Amino acid sequence: MPSRDRVHYFGAGPAPLPTPVLEEASKVLLNYNDSGVGITEISHRSADANAILAATQKALRQLLDIPESDGPDGYQILFLQGGGSGEFSAVVLNMVSAWVGGKLKEVGGDEAKLAEVVKNQLKLDYFVTGSWSLKASQEAARLVGGEHVNIVTDARKHRDGKFGVIPEQSTWSATSDKDSTALTYYCDNETVDGVEFQSTPTGHNLVADMSSNFLSRPVEVSKHAAIFGGAQKNVGTTGITIAIISNRILPPHAELAKPELLRKLGLPVGPVVLDWPTIAKNNSLYNTLPIFDVWIAGKVMERLLQIHPTASGPKIAGQQAESDKKSQLIYSTLDSNSNVYHVVPDKSVRSRMNICFRVKGGDDAAEKAFLKGAEERGLLGLKGHRSVGGIRISNYNAVPVAAAEKLAQYLQDYAKSA
């Protein structure tokens, strides 16, 4: 059995974590802070757990420059459960509830008028640029009805029925009335299809799924109503989802619709554990929080702050430079062997995190041989997502530059021998 330092793992999520963090984790699992009690055994309401929570929030604020204030321009950092998919639902439940609460005020509390407004105006805008945003849009339609979901763009329609491009802005069809738009949703990086937004799209009440490129580059936080990401790629262990929520959609700055009103309007009332105002009010401790997962995320973030001591601007910029360097090396190796490799997404939207390509036009035997040869060199986790096949190199933060170099060398050697 190979030891950890003999292999390089490129899995898409769960994904590699920095070895020093895991080494420290193995110690705190047995004995946290010299207390004689392991970290998974302590109460999530203890002073130790609260300190872990606060340190992780602080590190994240520093990395992404997240505005901290109780005013409307501030953002809350929440730790949730239910994964990225849980937030597909939470986004709809919370944003619709905030929108309806706002409209109730506008109609002076007249519920009959409000019912008309909901029926005729409520729209949820979705960019469908890959399989995750597709799933999110389907969840929205399941919860509020397809008549309220507007697809701003469906990238498949611009590329022979397959994902791999982000269509030109001139082709987007956002809801024309921004007052009708309860949310505009996009997935910043599509893991399965290897597509990444190159800049923040425009849209009213912007919500982003950053599960798979969280903490890999600076983010224009203040353009968003909400940002979320499952931890299990760049940030930590599976079990928590991090959400950055604007105070503008939380009490006291927003009055969310009450469950009784939503029921009358035929709109869904979500489970309390997905209710952002409840989680925010309780500083993520409404119910038992897996504090070990928060600890891991905190350590990963503190390490990023240490290894990339950026002098000015967002502290995550150093990590962006490293991600760029690794992904450029791999893409340039693929491009210079285009007789063997074919990168799946369009050049204009290539993901720095998930590099999806085919070997010899998707020839099954060639792709199997490629994977076998990689495994023999200790290069693991390279199989594409089961829904699309092919090869996928996931280039998350904990993949060292040396691993990317070793992989690039293998790409070269395989191409020569193929």
Ligand SMILES: O=C(O)C(=O)[C@H](O)COP(=O)(O)O
């Ligand atoms: O974006 C991805 O890639 C993901 O794997 C999803 O965020 C995973 O969603 P969950 O499995 O965490 O619900």
Ligand SMILES: N[C@@H](CCC(=O)O)C(=O)O
């Ligand atoms: N995020 C992983 C796994 C997701 C899944 O298969 O459910 C991927 O894109 O490969």
